[in-house]
Amino acid sequence: MIRLHDTRAKKKVEFQPREPGKVSMYVCGVTVYDLCHVGHARTAVAFDVIVRHLRARGFDVRFVRNITDVDDKIIRKGLAEGRPAAEVARSYADAMAADMDGLGVAPADVEPRATLHIAEMIDVIRRLEARELAYAAGGDVYYSVAGFPNYGGLSGQSPEELQAGARIEVGENKKSPLDFALWKAAKPGEPSWESPWGPGRPGWHIECSAMSHRYLGDTFDIHGGGSDLIFPHHENEIAQSEGAFGAFARYWMHSGMLNFGGEKMSKSLGNVVTIRRAAETHDLEALRLLLISVHYRSPAGFSIARDDAGQPVYPDLDEAEARLDYFYRTLERLDGFAGTLASPPTPPPSDLATRFVEAMDDDFNTAAGIGHLYDAFVLANKLLDDPKAAPKTERQSALTALARDARMVGTTLGIMRRPPAEFLNSRRARLCVQRKIDPQAVESSIAERAAARAAKNFQRADEIRAGLKQRGVELMDGPKGTAWRVV
């Protein structure tokens, strides 16, 4: 049984899909007018993990995530850069796809773009007009909030309270401050489409009502997005969709914001770290691990510090990457020991699988789930370290089960999906470049040290160790020779 926090109910509720075994889900994606930042990454990763877990639990999930490719900011950006808005949108949509891929965020089953669904939007607006929930005014069309008594139900606000703060901008033709644009009359130089109300373009909210209906129908299971979309975006979607089709999403899920220095990371505040920027210095899998180390609904922090040269550094990302390094190193050891086994099932040495699924079933508690993963890895290393702990066949069987369970966890969380050596080698190579370490020089130092050790010249050997250590190279002597890593 899966429980999830429903924004409208304001509590955790039991999840009962509309059709047994099937989940239909719509999540608001981004407006593509710039590169995605780590805040966007958080929301994308959060819902990616939710979808992965639902699938792991056997649900047939149909997942829709839209792309908003027409709006004021895209148009403005196009004017500033001297290129068509459509081109701006396309280039940033491509950038987003690449960034999401880097983060291990799987593409949605459908990724509809607003500009390709104008006809559907017009259809929704006409339905609203027919029900007297929409009115045309000066080429614009507005939603009449007064006609929708449940307005405010999601965000917990009453129309009267909202009324107080709202106001009508100059140039708008609305009758009431709470009314919002469904269709905006074309202005010179802006992209526009033909409509029953004349040339224009859609308001922001209508695309989600139109596209969720097109791909998921009158009603569907889960609607998600960042918590900053609760009002007005999702409130307005409800008004539109319930107004036009009588029903809408059955559960509402919202992910928390990513804060930096106590403030929300956003372009208007200028404290943005793009996914691309993070990828320059870190493995994006580390960013992913960092993001899922906090429960998806809690506000999360992202620390930024300055190094001696005044360049920004990211301590949280460093730590997450070091943890990921531990995971992969342990996995590599497990593979080396357990890989040969073809044995009958043994009672699992840990209850990782059970505990992880339990944590995830309870509102997708990735933070608790990762805690269980640490427990399992400590146990794995312990078994690997101690040959006398149990007969070899039992240890192999237990460790094989552990490796299998760890990878199951990794599949749901979207981490540990590469062969360990691939991660470890690429990380070391990257750190070498960053620290200006020459791998060849390290190897020859190691050879020199090996010779010194063979000659029992431990003083020389320790000098070499210390010299490398100073440059951030750590040596690890083992039965198969000396390995090294950058710390």
Added chain:
RNA sequence: GGUGCCGUGGCCAAGUGGUAAGGCAAGGGUCUGCAAAACCCUCAUUCCCCGGUUCAAAUCCGGGCGGCACCUCCA
């Protein structure tokens, strides 16, 4: 002003009635020629404060204090 969220050890962070997960940092140890890695031990009688309910509260209720978000574009 309205709405909602939050306040857990030096830092990060789980935990919505049953007696404080996990990670980082720190100290000690096992192992090692020395190290590193790995593992072990120590590290919150207590969960912002004050009341209340209860056999039992970090968890529920009331009141403070502090922080954040939304109410305008925002993942």
